[in-house]
Amino acid sequence: MERDALVRVAATGGYGTVYSVEEGVCEVALIDPQAEEDFLSVPQAMVEPLERAYPESMGELAGRLALLHLRVSCGAAAGGGFEAFVGRTEDDALELWWAEGNHRARRVSHLEGGQASALASALRGLDLEPWEHGGGAPARPGGWHWSLECAGASMGASGFGHDGAPEGLRDVVEALAGMGLPLIWDDEGPHLA
Incomplete structure (x- = not known):
């Protein structure tokens, strides 16, 4: 392993x-x-x-999503980052958890049908394969760094990077923002609104 x-x-x-x-x-x-x-x-x-989810199997993973975890740190300040979790509960609902900076994550809400569909659509376009062992620009003190793991249908995908993002990550962040999380994506990448 x-x-x-x-x-x-x-x-x-x-x-x-x-x-x-x-x-x-x-x-x-x-x-x-x-x-x-x-x-x-x-x-x-x-x-x-977990079996690796390649881009062509992300639709199946998204349709049976069990877990998504996105962590972003922005610049040298520890308080400038965030974490978002989406997880499937025992009663088969998806719930959203959120943390800013160094705070512990708290449950925000259960996803409604439209929110879950928007997230699944974003995940279908996500290509983490080139980022599995890291990617983007070399890490720098003022930059932004991200990591993402998702699992579903006995498959998983993960990746991380610095000052650059895989195809589809922006759509995932925008889907999370559509659930009410205080996020934006601009020329500086993803960060708190």
């Missing part, structure tokens, strides 16, 4: 990315706005790697 692989963690029923694997134990960075701890160590057998 590779570092940064997107996985489902049986112990939590949630998702995470592999941080390290040593002697059959995986340390997983959890992708969960409600998690008490950021990392969890579990036997490798309790971690299920």
